[in-house]
Amino acid sequence: EPEVTQTPSHQVTQMGQEVILRCVPISNHLYFYWYRQILGQKVEFLVSFYNNEISEKSEIFDDQFSVERPDGSNFTLKIRSTKLEDSAMYFCAVMAQKNTEAFFGQGTRLTVV
C-alpha cells in the first residue's frame, strides 16, 4: 500500500484557471512536500510543510501557489491562476521524521492549455 495517494491523476485546465491538487497520507507523517517535474527535466522542490505551516519554499513557489492541510488529513496545493509553464507532473511526498526517507505519491499530471 502506498504511503500517500494523490488526486486527480490527470488534470487539464485552461490558462488562468485555479487548480487544486490533493494528497492524502496513509499513515502518520510529520513532513509534507510538493515537488514538480516538467517533462524531461529534473524533480524540483516547491515547498515543505511541517506543524501546519510552511517550513521552506523554493523560488518557484511564488504568490500564485499556496498549500494547506485544512482537516489534518488532505494536503493540498493550489495554483491560483495557471500558466502554460505550470504544465508538469506534481508530486506530493511525505517523510516520517526529519532527514529520513521520503515517499512519493503517484503524481498528478497537470496540463494547462
Next chain:
Amino acid sequence: QKEVEQNSGPLSVPEGAIASLNCTYSDRVSQSFFWYRQYSGKSPELIMSIYSNGDKEDGRFTAQLNKASQYVSLLIRDSQPSDSATYLCAVNNGQGRRALTFGSGTRLQVQP
C-alpha cells in the same frame, strides 16, 4: 547553488551484468543520500538510502558513499530488463525543512 550531478546516459548493460551509477554533490553538509528509480511517466520510487560512509547492500543493490569525495554510487548486480529506468540521486542537507535536491537522473537500459 547546491547541485547534484549525474551522467544522463543512457547507460547500456547486458542482462546479468553489473550496472554502476554515479552521483556527485556540491553541498559538503549533506547528510542523507537516496537513490530513486523512476519509470517513464511514473513517480520516483525509493530503492536505497545511505547515511554514513561505506557500503550498504540490499538484495541486488549496493549503495556506496564517500563524503570526503562528495560521491555516492549505486551498483545493481545481475541487471534485469525490468531494471531499465531512470535512476535519480537525491541529497538532503539536513538543515531546515527542505527535503531533497535531485540530480537529473541516469537512464539505464538493460539489454536482454
